[in-house]
Structure formats: structure tokens, C-alpha cells
Amino acid sequence: MKTMNKSNEHVLAMGACFNERADSHLVCVQNDDGNYQTQAISIHHQPRRVTGACFFVFSGSLKAGHLAKTSIVEDGVMVQITGETMDALRQALRDMKDFSVACGLVDQEDGQEHVHIQWIDDDLNFNKGVISPIDGKSMESITSVKVFHGSEFKANGKVIRWTEVFFLQSDDQTQPNCLSDPADHSRLTENVARAFCVALCPHLKLLKEDGMAKLSLRVTLDSDQVGYLAGSNGQPLLPQYLSDLDSTLIPVIHSGHVNSARAPSSWSWFSTSWR
Structure with a gap:
């Protein structure tokens, strides 16, 4: 249109x-x-x-x-x-x-x-073979957006960068299927990704030594549940990283939940890669 x-x-x-x-x-x-x-x-x-x-x-x-x-x-x-x-x-x-x-x-x-x-059914044949570094969850047929100009954050000779966001349907199917303002949604995903990268900057060297070169964050904004999971190589991040993540991420996520209360339940997965 x-x-x-x-x-x-x-x-x-x-x-x-x-x-x-x-x-x-x-x-x-x-x-x-x-x-x-x-x-x-x-x-x-x-x-x-x-x-x-x-x-x-x-x-x-x-x-x-x-x-x-x-x-x-x-x-x-x-x-x-x-x-x-x-x-x-x-x-x-x-x-x-x-x-x-x-x-x-x-x-x-x-x-x-x-x-x-001809009008045909939605093509769901994409993101084949892509799995979440958090827990190995398949990302096949899940809508995603590449982030080509994401901000880079540097510390201790390492760089972390936001590269992609996936939008996952929540298990709660009872909420109305309506979208919030796309500009607000984009702003929220960017703010969460930035907070995630900033919180992990002091740990980049240690993460590299532990072989965690691809990090992921999954956020839920259900009406009755707000939280996040972070991981790499199919395993959740260790507690030594979660303290900084809690203090940086939780305020951003709760602020976004209040501003997007009318949005449908959904999961977002932010993938970051660094060198």
C-alpha cells in the first residue's frame, strides 16, 4: 500500500x-x-x-x-x-x-x-538452522531484523555490537493482537540492546577467554511477567555477569513495559557479536 x-x-x-x-x-x-x-x-x-x-x-x-x-x-x-x-x-x-x-x-x-x-500464504521458510545461543531454541520461521549500523562499545581491547533482533510470540495467546507504535518498539529494543552491551563491557576480556564470542539476550514483556534471560553457547550466563546486567537492564525493561502496556505479549532476542 x-x-x-x-x-x-x-x-x-x-x-x-x-x-x-x-x-x-x-x-x-x-x-x-x-x-x-x-x-x-x-x-x-x-x-x-x-x-x-x-x-x-x-x-x-x-x-x-x-x-x-x-x-x-x-x-x-x-x-x-x-x-x-x-x-x-x-x-x-x-x-x-x-x-x-x-x-x-x-x-x-x-x-x-x-x-x-497471486496472493499466497505467508512464507515462513527463513532463518533455517539458526538457534538461540541462550538455550538452543530454534529461530526458524521467526521474524528478525538485521542491525547493520548498531553502536559499538569498546573495553579492554574488545568490541561488542548489537547485530540482530528476533520477535518471538509469547506463550500467552489471550492478549489482543494489536501493535504499539513502531517507533516506541524500535526505541525500546535499541535502549535494551545498548544497556546489555554497556553492562557487559567490563567483562569482555573474560567472556572472550571463556569462549563466549556470541551473546544473546531474551526479554519478555507479558502483562503478568517481565524479565530477561542472557546466555552463550547454549548456556545461561554465569552469576558473575548477572549482577551488572540486573542493575543496568531491569530499569530499562520495566520502563519499556510501562510504555508498551498495550502491545501484544512477545519475546525479543538481541544477538550481539564482538571481537
Whole structure:
């Protein structure tokens, strides 16, 4: 909806995710002379049946005489359609309904191509093989966000950095499924991650010597339960680290719980790596 509302009314463009069901994928390769050309990489000795693309563009500037046209542009697909078809496509997307576009000349009956837009179930095939360093809990199919510009905290020649946050559904399913302000949620996760890193800074050298190079924090904000777990290598952190964590983390977590009282029950897992 944001894409449609902000885009030019004659153009609709979106990026595409990697398709694991495809046996080949479009790529754009730069030649020695500086020009770009499209290639399809595929599985060795296997025929290409399904080819994935990196983006798609619908352009509503097609003139009369054609129903629609398809073409490959770099590592994506462009579909040229009429203005009327663009209006119908946008309405179908708003209504979350499937939509099909027939390509070819208006009076062409044979050999037409078809472009199908289909709504499917949520793709839960991600974070395969990822486990929590706290207790080995599987993170497969759990939504996560990479933190590419997280603050770094240095002490004793070591650096600790927040790298990723996972959002886990609480066991309590009785609370209403409504989200708090995303800005407040983002601010809370950042504040908790910062407090976690600051509390562990004095212990970084010892953690390194103990082989704890990947640390994790799990926070719960249930209506009747507020707390955290921290660990590494599948084991909780030792009591010698928890004293500083308690004094630094608990005030931040309780403050966030008060400000997000209307949010659904959820667990957040902050993963930090350091060198």
C-alpha cells in the first residue's frame, strides 16, 4: 500500500525475494567494455523451468493495439500495460485479489503470454538452522531484523555490537493482537540492546577467554511477567555477569513495559557479536 500510494500512477515497481523453488535466476553482468547484459544462472546440467528475477515493473504507458508486453530488463521483468489495466491492477492489489494480464496484440488469439499476480500464504521458510545461543531454541520461521549500523562499545581491547533482533510470540495467546507504535518498539529494543552491551563491557576480556564470542539476550514483556534471560553457547550466563546486567537492564525493561502496556505479549532476542 505504501508503494502504491507513493509511486507514480503510471509506474509500479517492487523488489523481489530470492525464490528457492526456481532452478535459475536472472543476473545483470558488467562486460569489459562497461556495458551491462542479462544472464540467467542455473543449476549445472539441469534444464531451466522456473527462472527467478530481482524485481518487477508494471508500466501503464502502453498505447492502443497491444493488450500488454513483457520484457526482461537487466535482472528484472517489465510488463507494459494500458492505463486502464494499471487502474484495475492497483484496485486488485488494494482488494488483495488475484489478477491476470494477457500479453500480445489486441486481435491475437494464439500464443499469448500471461502474467499472473497471486496472493499466497505467508512464507515462513527463513532463518533455517539458526538457534538461540541462550538455550538452543530454534529461530526458524521467526521474524528478525538485521542491525547493520548498531553502536559499538569498546573495553579492554574488545568490541561488542548489537547485530540482530528476533520477535518471538509469547506463550500467552489471550492478549489482543494489536501493535504499539513502531517507533516506541524500535526505541525500546535499541535502549535494551545498548544497556546489555554497556553492562557487559567490563567483562569482555573474560567472556572472550571463556569462549563466549556470541551473546544473546531474551526479554519478555507479558502483562503478568517481565524479565530477561542472557546466555552463550547454549548456556545461561554465569552469576558473575548477572549482577551488572540486573542493575543496568531491569530499569530499562520495566520502563519499556510501562510504555508498551498495550502491545501484544512477545519475546525479543538481541544477538550481539564482538571481537
